[in-house]
Amino acid sequence: MADLTTKLGPLTLKNPVMTASGTFGYGAEYEEYFPIRKLGAVVVKGIAPWVSNGNPMPRVAEVTSGMLNAIGLQGPGVEKFLHDGHYLPFLRKAGAVTIVNIWGKKIEDYCEVAERLTAEKEGIAALEINISCPNVKEGGIAFGTDPVMLKKVVSAVRKSTTLPLITKLSPNVTKIADFALAAQDAGSDIISLINTIPGMSIDIETFRPRIANVTGGLSGPAIKPIAVRMVYEAAKAVSIPVIGMGGISSAEDAIEFFLAGASAIAVGTAIFSNPAAPVEILAGIDRWLDGHRIGSLSEIVGQVKIQEKK
């Protein structure tokens, strides 16, 4: 048994495996497959100040080694999340370490959700700011693709909460290091990346896009090399810890992210084909470390060997 304790700035987790927001519902949906308290953290689907219907159907399309989605952040809103037994009260009872992903249309919306969650924070380990959803017009990605806007929203949320703060970065930028630094400068304790990459798929019989929103976010094994590269570039640029995600479906995939510089990882789309993927990946990480006689996960974080150019 290697030491899997994961220190992410002010946040300490018993292991490095989380779920990616939007792929694990609010935790309750998976309790019958494994005890969700076993995870380093459960990151719940995005919470806004209001109830949100999301996008029209169809919302997903399967593509080679991945899928496109444009769910559009359907969700119960912060008050229902706090008080309805299906949401936070369930996560508390299940003993889950909960990270709440938050979103809004304006900066004040983000602050409002952060304040409400902080006021009733029992069972909430951290907040993750979603400025990278490619499927909602306002908010979401508009904040994530402009470093000035990113700083504004992160600084404002920083003032609205005492909880550890994670900023989830968009991959849809030219230089990820600038955005990672902007998040760090604005007071984010941790960064997480990557969110999905915009894509499109067309039904060649009907000539229609396969998703009602026309475009959707690509996730799954297809995006993993992009994610590893961006985690590598972001981790090099900042001194705060990085949570890596994007197409992880095995322990070996996870190890790649650790080597690239991630201190923790999140499993997302893989859960759809195997609900137990997060705990199987956790066990696999442990086995891999033992097999390589490495006593502590932290020893391999960022240890990719790059030959210096002469």
Place this chain on the structure above:
Amino acid sequence: MDYECKVLSNTCLKGEYFRIVFSAPGIAAKAKAGQFVHVRIPTLRDRILRRPFSINDTDPEKGLLTVTYKKVGRGTAELAGLPPGAVCSVMGPQGKGYTLPDKETFPILVAGGYGSAATFLLAKHAPRKGVLLLGARSGEDLILAEEYERVGFPVKIATNDGSVGHKGFVTELLEEALAEAKGKKAFVYGCGPEGMLFALGKLCLAENVKAELSLDRNMCCGTGACFACVVKVKDESAPEKWRYSRSCKEGPVYGAEELYYG
């Protein structure tokens, strides 16, 4: 729950229609009519999602689960190629099934195409035998009629091309069946294409007959987590408004009065 299930047989019923039998004691013990299983097809390497299938039949004593399916795309084509002995991950039973009829209820089952797979357990377990109204594009698409007759359900058929039975829509047979069932405690159970189900739902609401409809959606997680398979239902707090309901969790079976037809 998620089980590793061995394929016991996988045969062609006719044309593009197939039947696969799994050894799945955990699912067979619990499954109710209208629920579904979510299957990972092991040979679909570069396609990452599971495929949902209605539970057609179960044998709890022998631990058998039967799925009857049509070859419609890559997933089902690969499924049709699985030999006995192959092993699949099968999640189930998933979702909310039909309300089982009681002794007084006269069940009128209405199925379009391979929708007849989803209503079969109702016929098998109904304390009072009713009738199956089976619709299809043509005679080639009629499946399972003999099995319904074997469990005591007479079958009335409608085909769009008139090749077998009534020429027209199965909903036209329903009007007749409802008239014949006057005075009985009729309950309509439907499964098939959305257009047919909506027509069915509206007709039953107008006639004041209880109805439950099973909607067929492409699914992703199958557990209620991803919100990909949503269906518009009336918003309980404001009936003129709608909200999206997860068909894999709150459905796939909905009461006719729950659905939003706008």
